[in-house]
Amino acid sequence: MIVEAGHFALVLALALSLAQGLLPFWGARRGDRTLMETAGPISLGVLLFVVLAFAALTNAYLTSDFSVLNVVQNSHSSKPLIYKISGVWGNHEGSMLLWVLILALFAGLVTVFGRRLPPVLRADVLAVQGWIASAFLIFILFASNPFARMTPAPIEGQDLNPLLQDIGLALHPPLLYLGYVGFSISFAFAVAALIEGRIDAAWARWVRPWTLAAWICLTLGIALGSYWAYYELGWGGFWFWDPVENASLLPWLAGTALLHSALVVERRDALKIWTVLLAILTFSLSLLGTFLVRSGVLTSVHAFAVDPARGLFILGILAVFVGGSLTLFALRAGVLKQGGLFAPISREGALVLNNVLLSAVTVTVFVGTLYPLALEAVTGDKISVGPPFFNATVGPLLVPLFMALPFGPLMAWKRGDIGAAVQRLLALMVVVALIALLLIALIDGASITAMLALALGSYVLVGAFAELVERAKLGRVSVGESLRRLFGLPSAAWGAALGHAGMGLTLIGVVAATSGLQERGATLAPGQAVDIGAYTLVLERIEPRAGANYRDLVGVFTIRKGGVAAGTVEAAKRVYTARRMETTEVGLTTFGLGQLYTVVGERSESGALDVRLAWRPLVLLIWGGAFVMALGGILSLADRRLRLGAPKPARPRVIPQAAE
Amino acid sequence: MTRKQRRLALIGGAGLVLAASVALVLTALQDSIVFFRTPTEIASGAVEPGARLRLGGLVADGSVQRGENLMVRFAITDGGNTVPVTYVGILPDLFREGQGVVVEGVMEPANTLRADTVLAKHDETYMPREVADALKKQGVWKGEGDR
Numbered sequence: 001m002i003v004e005a006g007h008f009a010l011v012l013a014l015a016l017s018l019a020q021g022l023l024p025f026w027g028a029r030r031g032d033r034t035l036m037e038t039a040g041p042i043s044l045g046v047l048l049f050v051v052l053a054f055a056a057l058t059n060a061y062l063t064s065d066f067s068v069l070n071v072v073q074n075s076h077s078s079k080p081l082i083y084k085i086s087g088v089w090g091n092h093e094g095s096m097l098l099w100v101l102i103l104a105l106f107a108g109l110v111t112v113f114g115r116r117l118p119p120v121l122r123a124d125v126l127a128v129q130g131w132i133a134s135a136f137l138i139f140i141l142f143a144s145n146p147f148a149r150m151t152p153a154p155i156e157g158q159d160l161n162p163l164l165q166d167i168g169l170a171l172h173p174p175l176l177y178l179g180y181v182g183f184s185i186s187f188a189f190a191v192a193a194l195i196e197g198r199i200d201a202a203w204a205r206w207v208r209p210w211t212l213a214a215w216i217c218l219t220l221g222i223a224l225g226s227y228w229a230y231y232e233l234g235w236g237g238f239w240f241w242d243p244v245e246n247a248s249l250l251p252w253l254a255g256t257a258l259l260h261s262a263l264v265v266e267r268r269d270a271l272k273i274w275t276v277l278l279a280i281l282t283f284s285l286s287l288l289g290t291f292l293v294r295s296g297v298l299t300s301v302h303a304f305a306v307d308p309a310r311g312l313f314i315l316g317i318l319a320v321f322v323g324g325s326l327t328l329f330a331l332r333a334g335v336l337k338q339g340g341l342f343a344p345i346s347r348e349g350a351l352v353l354n355n356v357l358l359s360a361v362t363v364t365v366f367v368g369t370l371y372p373l374a375l376e377a378v379t380g381d382k383i384s385v386g387p388p389f390f391n392a393t394v395g396p397l398l399v400p401l402f403m404a405l406p407f408g409p410l411m412a413w414k415r416g417d418i419g420a421a422v423q424r425l426l427a428l429m430v431v432v433a434l435i436a437l438l439l440i441a442l443i444d445g446a447s448i449t450a451m452l453a454l455a456l457g458s459y460v461l462v463g464a465f466a467e468l469v470e471r472a473k474l475g476r477v478s479v480g481e482s483l484r485r486l487f488g489l490p491s492a493a494w495g496a497a498l499g500h501a502g503m504g505l506t507l508i509g510v511v512a513a514t515s516g517l518q519e520r521g522a523t524l525a526p527g528q529a530v531d532i533g534a535y536t537l538v539l540e541r542i543e544p545r546a547g548a549n550y551r552d553l554v555g556v557f558t559i560r561k562g563g564v565a566a567g568t569v570e571a572a573k574r575v576y577t578a579r580r581m582e583t584t585e586v587g588l589t590t591f592g593l594g595q596l597y598t599v600v601g602e603r604s605e606s607g608a609l610d611v612r613l614a615w616r617p618l619v620l621l622i623w624g625g626a627f628v629m630a631l632g633g634i635l636s637l638a639d640r641r642l643r644l645g646a647p648k649p650a651r652p653r654v655i656p657q658a659a660e
Numbered sequence: 661m662t663r664k665q666r667r668l669a670l671i672g673g674a675g676l677v678l679a680a681s682v683a684l685v686l687t688a689l690q691d692s693i694v695f696f697r698t699p700t701e702i703a704s705g706a707v708e709p710g711a712r713l714r715l716g717g718l719v720a721d722g723s724v725q726r727g728e729n730l731m732v733r734f735a736i737t738d739g740g741n742t743v744p745v746t747y748v749g750i751l752p753d754l755f756r757e758g759q760g761v762v763v764e765g766v767m768e769p770a771n772t773l774r775a776d777t778v779l780a781k782h783d784e785t786y787m788p789r790e791v792a793d794a795l796k797k798q799g800v801w802k803g804e805g806d807r
Contacts, residue, residue, distance in 0.1 A: 235752075344669045356674045360681040367685055371693075382696035384714050384764070385689075392688040397681055521730040521749060582753040601750040602726065610730055612750045 003068055006056025007147040013049035013104070014137040016042050020107075020130030024123035036119050039126035040111040046133060047108040054101050057146050058088050067153035070094060070146045076159035076578045078549045086170035087160045092294060092310070093146035095173055099290070100136050102174075102181040106210075107133065110185060117206065124192035125185070132184055135317045143313045159549065159578035168228030175221030176248060180286035182214020183255060187283030187325070190276045194328050197335035199272045204265035207279065209637055211262060215255045216633035222248050223626035231586045236597045236614045238513070238622055241390040246369040247289035250362060254282040257358040260351045268348055268413060270340045273333050274355070280329060284322040285362075291318050292369075346416040350408035357401040364393045402456050402507065405500055406463025410470065424466055432462045439508060443516035443617055444533075450515035457511060461504030464497050495636025502629030509593075509621025516594075516617040525608040533615035535596060536560045537569075542609055550576045552585065555600040555609050559589060566591070571598040571611075593620045694764060702771065703741035709769045715743060716762040724757055736763065736773075747775040754780035 020042040027035025060068045061084045064077040074091045075084060083090075089098040107129040114122050140146070163169075189207045193199040225248065230238045239245060258278045264271040291314045342348035368385045375381055410421040435458040440451050471493065472486040522530045524539040531537075537557045545552040552572040559566045571587030587598035594617040601610030696714045697707060707713060720742055723735035730749055734757075735742045745763055755761060755778060765775035 233752075341663060341666065344666065344673070352670060353673070356677045360677050364681055364685055368688075371689065382714075383693045384696060385693050386764075388692035389688045392692055393681070393684040396684055397677075523729060584750075584753055599750055601730070604726070610750060612730065 002056050002059055003065065003147050003149070006053045006060075007145070009049040009052040009056065010137065010141055010147075013046050013053065013100075014134060014141060016046045016049065017130050017133040017137055020046060021127050021134055022130075024130075025127035028120045028123040028127070033119060036123035039123050039130075043104070043107040043111045043126050043129065046130075047104040050097075050101050050104040053147075054088075054097055057094060057097060058085065061085065061088050064157065066155065066157055067149055067151070068146075069148045069150040072150055072154055072157045074160045075157040076549060077156060078578075079160060079165070080548055082167070082170060083160060083165045086164075089173050090160050090164040090169060093140070093144045095177075096136065096140050096144050096294070097146050098174065099177050099181060100133060100140060102177050103129065103133050103136065103184060106181060106185055110188075110210075114206075118202075120196060121189075121192055121203070124195055125188040128188035128191045129184065132188075132321065135320070139310075139313050139317065143310050156578075159576065162550070162574070162576040162579065162581050162583045163232055165576075166228065166232055168224055168232065172221060172224045172228055175217050175224060177221075179214050179216075179218025179221050179255075180248075180251060180289060182210065182217060183251060183279075183283040183286050185210040185214070186258060186279040190279035191325055191328060193276055193336070194325075194332040197332060199265070199276065199336050201266050201269050204262045204275070207275075208259065208262040208266060211255060211258050211279075211282075212633050212637050215252070215259055216630045216637070218248070218252050218255060219626055219630045219633065222252060223623045223630075227623050231588055231597075233584075236586075236599075236616070238619070239510075241368075241387045243369050244293050246365050247292040250365055250369070251282055251285040251289060253358055253362040253365065254278060254285050257355045257362070258282050260354050260358075264348050264351050268340045268342065270338075270342060270348060271352070271355075272336050272338075276333070276336070277329060278355075280322075280325045284318075284325070285366075287314075287318045287321060291315055340414075342413070343415045345411070345418050347408065347411040347413045349416070350404065350411050353404055354401070354408065357397060357404075361394055361397050361401070364397065365390065368393065399456070402460050402503075405460055405503070406466050409467035409496060409500075424470055425463055428462050428466055428469070432458045435462065439512065439618075443512055444518075446515045450511055453511040453515075454508060457504050457508035459504075460507060461501050464500035464504060468493060468497050490639050491635045492639035495632045495634070495639065498632030498635060499629050500632070502625045502627070502632060504625070505621045505628055506625030509618050509623075509625055512618035513616040513622060516615075518615045520613045522611050522613075523604065523608045524611050525606070528608075530611065530613065532596065532613040534561055535566065535591075535615065537596075537598065537611075537613060539609060539611070540568075542603065542607070545572075547574075549578060550574050553600075553603065555587075555598075555611065557587070557598060559596065561591075569596070569598050571600045573600055573602075590620065593618045593624070595619050696762075699736055699738045699741040699743045702743050702767075707767050709767050709771075711767050712765070713767060713773075714762055714764045715745070715773055715775075717743075717760070719755065719757050719759055719761055721757045736761065743771065743773055745773045745775050747778055749778075751778055752780040 020039060023042070024036050024039035027033070027038070057068075057070070059065075060071050061075055062081075064071065064075060064084070066072050070091060070093050074094070075087050079087065087094075089095045107126060110122070110125060110129070114125070117125070186207050189203065189210070193203055225245070226238050229240070229245075230236065258275065261271050261275045261278055265275050291311065294310065294314055368389050372383050372385055375383060406425055407418070407421050410416075410424055411418075432455070436451075436455040439454045439458065440446060443450070443454075446454070468486060468489065471489055472482045474482045474486075477485075518533045520530055520532045522528075524530060526539050526541050529536050529538040537559055540556045540558055543554050543556065545554055552574050554570050554572040557569050557571070559569060567589055569587040569589045572585040574583045574585050575581070576583065584599055587600075589596040589598070594615065597614040597616065599612045601612065603609050694712055694714050696716065699715065699717050701707070702715070715736055717736040717738040720735040720737040723733075723742075723744075725733045727733065732747045732749075732751060733744065734747075735744050737743075745765070747763070747765075759780060762779045763773065763775040764777040764779075765773050768774050
């Protein structure tokens with residue numbers, strides 16, 4: 001009964017979404033305030049019904065209602081509670097429902113927080129959101145219904161894919177979708193601006209916080225996904241340049257560019273057409289990501305079983321929204337007024353350079369990801385484009401980006417002074433050199449390239465704070481005065497610094513964990529030891545263990561460093577009884593920021609255990625850096641909310657902020 | 661600088677970066693792409709020794725032999741032909757005989773593939789598309805897992 005109610009709620013949500021797409025839009029064209037005002041209540045109605053549908057599906061999972069096909073295929077009565085909940089979106093149908101839930105949530109947020117928006121803009125934005133929601137609700141109801149029944153109902157479910165029974169996976173898709181779908185707001189604002197033919201600084205002041213919020217979630221989502229792959233797949237890699245990973249990286253790259261270009265629109269009323277295009281492209285790439293992951297057109301290490309008919313459906317949605325919005329852009333972009341002037345050497349110029357380089361990286365990753373598909377369609381040749389391609393193309397493009405990064409915030413708007421910026425950065429070079437030397441000393445056998453890359457990372461990390469140092473007048477006034485100034489700075493200034501510093505940390509982490517990697521494989525009997533880096537692992541014993549819905553074969557190790565006990569670690573080969581599926585349970589031991597990665601394989605007839613070990617120095621910085629980036633975003637967002645609540649000055653105050 | 665000159669500087673700069681990235685992409689596409697082959701293509705001598713490639717098919721029944729220090733030998737078949745593979749390391753969880761896998765590595769003179777990557781999938785009902793196509797060509801496709 002509840003299941004049917006959930007299904008019915010989805011149908012109602014579709015009907016309301018169609019109304020949300022039509023009524024306010026029509027009202028905006030006719031200048032009818034009453035019709036325009038319907039957008040708010042309708043969007044809240046859509047949210048209500050989607051929430052009800054989602055709750056109904058969650059309920060089916062919690063009560064293990066095996067008359068629902070989706071629950072049968074992805075759940076099991078003995079599954080722990082947390083994975084019953086996360087199982088709701090650990091499958092195709094449920095994850096699409098989550099997608100729509102987040103879409104409805106964002107539309108609801110625009111309704112609640114957007115009361116002060118110009119009425120026509122608000123009506124148009126919510127109408128565009130209505131179109132997107134309608135398309136995906138139609139998809140769910142006709143091609144991917146999570147409420148489909150199964151008769152006769154089996155007694156037990158088939159369990160969730162064990163790899164997905166993990167806390168990382170409970171959080172990764174929702175965060176990723178918050179990012180993907182969050183960009184739909186920027187998209188809706190861009191399309192609304194094109195329809196109205198006007199765009200101003202106020203528009204950018206609305207778009208930027210939404211983009212920032214989506215970007216924060218996407219950053220965390222990607223980092224979490226990368227960490228999940230690192231410890232769950234048992235290979236120890238953190239990024240494979242795999243198509244599905246690239247699918248999430250593409251909107252992140254475009255979204256990062258959008259964040260920066262929206263700054264120029266907001267402060268200087270320039271780059272408007274480019275920003276609108278970028279907003280459209282960012283969401284298009286999010287849709288593409290959804291398509292690539294959900295259609296199974298790509299062979300990927302992350303590929304799950306999928307249905308090609310559904311892929312075609314999503315491809316249709318993709319074609320309509322991308323094609324439609326780009327056509328609209330081509331027709332209407334000329335109407336938008338050109339903005340302010342600026343010299344090439346200026347804050348604007350630096351932000352343009354950021355955008356050019358980020359776009360180049362985006363295009364490169366895009367080509368590398370889709371080239372195999374295109375080639376196969378044209379010539380029938382099957383190829384794979386892997387890490388060597390991306391390292392050879394993205395690497396050289398990132399170097400100038402990182403070199404220029406600390407300069408951006410040091411440039412004044414309109415006309416900057418590059419000489420002064422160089423001087424300020426040179427003053428920080430002592431700190432850069434110290435950090436770089438420390439890092440190089442920490443990593444055995446780093447190549448020259450790796451050393452240079454570590455130096456570049458240190459430069460980005462330290463350079464990120466150059467603007468704060470400058471504004472605190474560090475070294476030129478008393479320390480107390482500097483500190484007072486430092487903490488008196490707007491949180492957006494801190495946000496920009498942390499955002500950039502996080503990038504530096506991630507870069508350092510990637511280089512250190514790759515170039516400092518030490519790997520060993522061995523077959524050990526209990527009592528035998530193996531050396532890795534500065535550590536020695538001794539296999540103490542091998543013991544079988546039973547869990548809630550699995551059985552483990554655990555290898556218990558003690559770790560010694562320089563003859564002194566430094567801890568114990570357990571690694572296991574796990575068999576999930578419901579699916580008879582094996583997984584690797586990695587043993588992770590953290591020393592400082594590095595991690596010792598222990599994997600056990602088969603047990604041989606003689607009772608010895610296959611063991612693979614890897615030592616990755618500073619590996620935690622990879623995800624720590626992403627976390628710092630997100631923190632910077634949150635600080636920046638906090639600042640914005642305060643200022644949006646304040647009375648508007650006649651002209652926005654020019655606060656040097658997140659730049660480059 | 662006039663408005664026109666500034667715009668030219670902007671467009672010129674962007675064009676420069678674009679040209680550089682196109683050059684990078686083209687060089688990398690020549691050097692670093694890997695072709696996908698089937699066991700039948702390798703048996704017909706289409707692959708030079710020393711070439712890097714991806715090979716897909718089913719792990720042949722009874723072919724898996726474990727040696728010392730994580731050394732594994734197995735064979736990949738598409739029903740028609742079989743290619744021996746050597747690999748050092750721990751195999752993915754879903755690797756087993758009869759399972760569809762994709763391996764990547766270098767072809768050795770004796771038509772043996774020295775693999776450095778073995779991909780089996782997260783989900784046991786999933787068959788890599790390339791493997792499915794290779795099996796279809798040999799007429800051994802049973803339609804299982806065709807999703």
